[in-house]
Amino acid sequence: MRRQVRAVLFDKDGTLYDFQATWSQWAVRLLDELGGGNAERAARLAEAIRFDPLARRFRPDSPVIAGTPEQAARALLPALPGMTPEALLARIDAIAAAVELAEAVPLAPLLARLRRAGLKLGVATNDAEAVARAHLGRSGVAESFDLILGCDSGHGAKPAPGMCLAFARGVALEPSEVLMVGDSTHDLEAAAAAGMRAVAVLTGVAEAGTLVPLAEAVLPDIGHLPAWLGIGG
Numbered sequence: 001m002r003r004q005v006r007a008v009l010f011d012k013d014g015t016l017y018d019f020q021a022t023w024s025q026w027a028v029r030l031l032d033e034l035g036g037g038n039a040e041r042a043a044r045l046a047e048a049i050r051f052d053p054l055a056r057r058f059r060p061d062s063p064v065i066a067g068t069p070e071q072a073a074r075a076l077l078p079a080l081p082g083m084t085p086e087a088l089l090a091r092i093d094a095i096a097a098a099v100e101l102a103e104a105v106p107l108a109p110l111l112a113r114l115r116r117a118g119l120k121l122g123v124a125t126n127d128a129e130a131v132a133r134a135h136l137g138r139s140g141v142a143e144s145f146d147l148i149l150g151c152d153s154g155h156g157a158k159p160a161p162g163m164c165l166a167f168a169r170g171v172a173l174e175p176s177e178v179l180m181v182g183d184s185t186h187d188l189e190a191a192a193a194a195g196m197r198a199v200a201v202l203t204g205v206a207e208a209g210t211l212v213p214l215a216e217a218v219l220p221d222i223g224h225l226p227a228w229l230g231i232g233g
Contacts, residue, residue: 005229006177007120007146009167009196011158012132014065014183014204015222016123016139021102023064024056029095034080034088044079058205065205066158066186068126068151069093096127097134104203105223111144117231120171122147124163126186129153146171158186164194179229181222188214199228 013019027046031053035042046053049072050062058065063075073088080088114121122145125132129150136142147170149155155162168175180191183204188211191198200211200218208218217228 004177005119005179005197007122007167007171007173007179008114008225009122009124009164009178009180009191010222011180011182011184011187012123012125012127012135015181015187015201016104016107017135017203018102018104019065019183019204020057022099023058024051026095026099027051027058027064028053028056029099030092033091033095034076041079045076048075048079060205060207062205066126066184068157069096069128069131070151093128093131096131099135101135101139103139104201104221107139107141108144110223110226111141113226113231115144117226117229120173121145122149122167122171124149124158124167124180124190126151126157159189159193161190161194164190164196168194168196181225183211185210185214199225 010016013023031042031045034045049064050059063071069089069092073085073092077085077088111121123132127150129152132148132150133142147167149163149166151157155166164180168178175195178196180187180196180198181201182188183201184206188198188200198215200215201221202208203221211218219228
């Protein structure tokens with residue numbers, strides 16, 4: 001196996017799940033619900049999260065892409081007078097937990113293959129832990145992971161290294177033995193700050209040119225990871 005990688009820590013959205021295909025559904029439903037039939041308000045909300053409702057795509061500068069639910073809520077609140085941050089965050093999380101998931105590749109066989117190779121597996125996401133567990137449970141793969149960490153799990157959010165370091169401690173490995181796989185600069189910067197190696201994938205919004213300087217490799221998707229690691233079938 002490539003240079004003694006003993007564990008793989010995945011980002012969730014844009015890595016395990018195709019970002020645009022999954023989160024455009026969330027945005028459409030959120031804008032519809034919060035807009036309340038007011039086209040002007042819905043347009044302001046769409047602009048706040050840098051989402052194009054006609055194209056059903058997020059712009060690269062969207063706070064939703066690598067941010068936390070709290071960051072998305074802060075962006076939306078100015079267009080929602082009278083709504084409390086707590087109520088808005090509850091709606092964001094509820095709609096997120098129910099979103100239809102677009103797996104980047106079939107997850108169950110890929111994760112089973114990595115586990116057969118003896119790798120520890122984890123998730124570190126800037127989404128809420130409960131939402132992450134709901135998504136992975138619906139995909140039938142929650143039990144494939146040794147640890148599932150969210151921005152509210154007590155270790156901070158990426159690009160800070162807290163979740164990465166917590167995973168390494170949790171599986172009793174040195175950070176240098178863990179490979180972080182993500183789709184954003186936040187993921188790769190968190191890995192570097194933790195002393196982990198990093199590989200990027202292109203199932204998020206960031207382009208290869210943005211990711212290349214921060215990653216050992218940029219892969220089309222996580223389905224290419226076993227070959228890059230040197231894992232046989």
